[in-house]
Amino acid sequence: xxxxxxxxxxxxxxxxxxxxxxxxxxxxxxxxxxxxxxxxxxxxxxxxxxxxxxxxxxxxxxxxxxxxxxxxxxxxxxxxxxxxxxxxxxxxxxxxxxxxxxxxxxxxxxxxxxxxxxxxxxxxxxxxxxxxxxxxxxxxxxxxxxxxxxxxxxxxxxxxxxxxxxxxxxxxxxxxxxxxxxxxxxxxxxxxxxxxxxxxxxxxxxxxxxxxxxxxxxxxxxxxxxxxxxxxxxxxxxxxxxxxxxxxxxxxxxxxxxxxxxxxxxxxxxxxxxxxxxxxxx
Amino acid sequence: xxxxxxxxxxxxxxxxxxxxxxxxxxxxxxxxxxxxxxxxxxxxxxxxxxxxxxxxxxxxxxxxxxxxxxxxxxxxxxxxxxxxxxxxxxxxxxxxxxxxxxxxxxxxxxxxxxxxxxxxxxxxxxxxxxxxxxxxxxxxxxxxxxxxxxxxxxxxxxxxxxxxxxxxxxxxxxxxxxxxxxxxxxxxxxxxxxxxxxxxxxxxxxxxxxxxxxxxxxxxxxxxxxxxxxxxxxxxxxxxxxxxxxxxxxxxxxxxxxxxxxxxxxxxxxxxxxxxxxxxxxxxxxxxxxxxxxxxxxxxxxxxxxxxxx
Numbered sequence: 223x224x225x226x227x228x229x230x231x232x233x234x235x236x237x238x239x240x241x242x243x244x245x246x247x248x249x250x251x252x253x254x255x256x257x258x259x260x261x262x263x264x265x266x267x268x269x270x271x272x273x274x275x276x277x278x279x280x281x282x283x284x285x286x287x288x289x290x291x292x293x294x295x296x297x298x299x300x301x302x303x304x305x306x307x308x309x310x311x312x313x314x315x316x317x318x319x320x321x322x323x324x325x326x327x328x329x330x331x332x333x334x335x336x337x338x339x340x341x342x343x344x345x346x347x348x349x350x351x352x353x354x355x356x357x358x359x360x361x362x363x364x365x366x367x368x369x370x371x372x373x374x375x376x377x378x379x380x381x382x383x384x385x386x387x388x389x390x391x392x393x394x395x396x397x398x399x400x401x402x403x404x405x406x407x408x409x410x411x412x413x414x415x416x417x418x419x420x421x422x423x424x425x426x427x428x429x430x431x432x433x434x435x436x437x438x439x440x441x442x443x444x445x446x447x448x449x450x451x452x453x454x455x456x457x458x459x460x461x462x463x464x465x466x467x468x469x470x471x472x473x474x475x476x477x478x479x480x481x482x483x484x485x486x487x488x489x490x491x492x493x494x495x496x497x498x499x500x501x502x503x504x
Numbered sequence: 505x506x507x508x509x510x511x512x513x514x515x516x517x518x519x520x521x522x523x524x525x526x527x528x529x530x531x532x533x534x535x536x537x538x539x540x541x542x543x544x545x546x547x548x549x550x551x552x553x554x555x556x557x558x559x560x561x562x563x564x565x566x567x568x569x570x571x572x573x574x575x576x577x578x579x580x581x582x583x584x585x586x587x588x589x590x591x592x593x594x595x596x597x598x599x600x601x602x603x604x605x606x607x608x609x610x611x612x613x614x615x616x617x618x619x620x621x622x623x624x625x626x627x628x629x630x631x632x633x634x635x636x637x638x639x640x641x642x643x644x645x646x647x648x649x650x651x652x653x654x655x656x657x658x659x660x661x662x663x664x665x666x667x668x669x670x671x672x673x674x675x676x677x678x679x680x681x682x683x684x685x686x687x688x689x690x691x692x693x694x695x696x697x698x699x700x701x702x703x704x705x706x707x708x709x710x711x712x713x714x715x716x717x718x719x720x721x722x723x724x725x726x727x728x729x730x731x732x733x734x735x736x737x738x739x740x741x742x743x744x745x746x747x748x749x750x751x752x753x754x755x756x757x758x759x760x761x762x763x764x765x766x767x768x769x770x771x772x773x774x775x776x777x778x779x780x781x782x783x784x785x786x787x788x789x790x791x792x793x794x795x796x797x798x799x800x801x802x803x804x805x806x807x808x809x810x811x812x813x814x
Binding site for chain 2: 227229232233235236237239240243244245246247248250251254303306307310311314315318322324325326327328329331332333334335336337338339340341342343344350380381384388434435438439441442443444445448449459462463466467472475476479482483486490
């Protein structure tokens with residue numbers, strides 16, 4: 223008699239592991255977010271106080287707004303770099319196409335803390351960027367806003383996530399028939415019209431994938447703002463860290479984290495839906 | 505009306521200014537016109553390379569510089585930062601912990617990931633979409649959220665389970681949770697492409713399911729498995745957020761680097777050790793790349809790159 227392979231046999235341990243250590247922790251986090259803070263009060267039972275604290279405190283709102291600004295700016299800059307780069311890789315690079323792809327993949331596998339540190343060394347008051355600008359005579363005293371600022375956080379984040387922005391867009395462009403561009407040009411479209419009416423709509427699914435892979439994690443960045451953000455580059459991820467590990471305010475930390483999770487779910491669903499919509503349209 | 509001197513006047517007009525210009529100028533302006541996109545392409549590619557690798561290369565150069573701040577001019581060659589780095593006991597502990605965790609979890613991730621990928625690509629069952637969604641979610645949910653929820657989970661006094669002490673073990677456990685879905689994605693992409701008729705033929709010729717798996721499926725998966733192993737190792741080695749939250753008093757290399765950088769201004773020691781680690785990582789990734797041998801027609805190399813992931 224032959225032994226049949228059943229899905230249960232294959233999936234029991236992987237799915238069990240995820241349920242125990244991925245789903246259950248999320249459930250615990252949800253529970254903690256509705257509990258009174260054990261460090262500050264002895265009340266038991268459930269409450270909405272943590273969510274009220276997160277959503278109404280003006281300081282938190284300020285951090286949330288800064289996070290939105292930083293994440294959106296970093297995403298926009300990455301698109302500005304990624305769309306031309308993906309186009310070059312997909313249609314122009316020829317024998318350099320794969321080396322460029324390797325360079326992107328490799329960049330993502332290098333240690334992120336090391337990368338942040340390298341930027342910090344470059345952007346500091348005595349860093350190479352200030353040195354170079356002074357030597358060239360563009361500025362006479364070091365620029366202060368290069369490091370420990372929003373500028374620093376946006377710069378570092380734009381480079382650390384570039385791999386995941388470029389590759390989905392590149393993959394989407396790779397699927398485009400290059401003949402379409404010739405057709406558009408033959409029909410009298412200029413390069414801008416070709417870009418807007420042909421390239422961009424066909425590359426849109428890749429753009430949505432990039433949003434899921436990059437824009438969402440940007441909101442919960444923690445290492446980058448902590449190392450190069452200073453006070454003005456403070457983000458929600460740093461806030462979650464200080465609520466949980468420094469203040470011991472687990473309820474509020476859990477509530478904030480849960481809101482981040484819900485927001486990331488909503489953005490994912492929206493981006494996924496938009497990418498599908500576009501596929502049907504075409 | 506007379507017949508025009510030129511046989512195809514409209515064609516000439518359509519080609520435009522370059523063609524209409526005097527002959528001696530035309531080739532040159534044509535060359536310039538063709539050169540512009542090439543120059544732009546090269547500029548864009550170089551810009552990316554400088555952005556991604558410039559800072560790290562400078563770090564490497566300055567790790568041999570005989571000065572404790574990273575500033576020009578260079579003050580002569582030294583390797584003392586390297587000796588200092590490896591003499592630092594806390595650095596050694598972090599590095600060693602990272603290596604141990606990554607080495608232990610990589611084979612576990614390979615097994616779990618391959619099982620998942622096989623079930624998802626070869627079997628039909630209820631909840632298949634649900635399982636795929638769960639796997640995808642672990643790859644998309646930010647590590648900070650996973651790390652904090654795990655911290656709360658391990659600290660919660662659970663029924664039957666109790667509290668779990670945070671240590672390297674919890675780090676390793678959570679690394680498995682967030683890394684094996686990557687293996688599932690890489691191996692799954694390979695399986696999705698692999699022709700199923702060979703598997704069916706094996707079964708028709710009397711192979712048992714296990715024989716079919718061992719003799720037909722596994723050999724095809726070898727490249728994907730080697731690449732998965734390298735990438736799983738990297739993910740674990742580089743993971744900062746999860747290790748930071750669930751490590752308790754134990755720490756891995758990224759956590760050590762983070763706290764060292766947070767508390768002091770300039771550390772040429774970190775330059776040195778960063779350079780060593782980056783060099784090793786470059787070698788490993790290039791090996792993975794060679795093994796997968798992507799080509800221009802098939803650039804995602806069996807799921808190496810998250811092209812259609814979510």
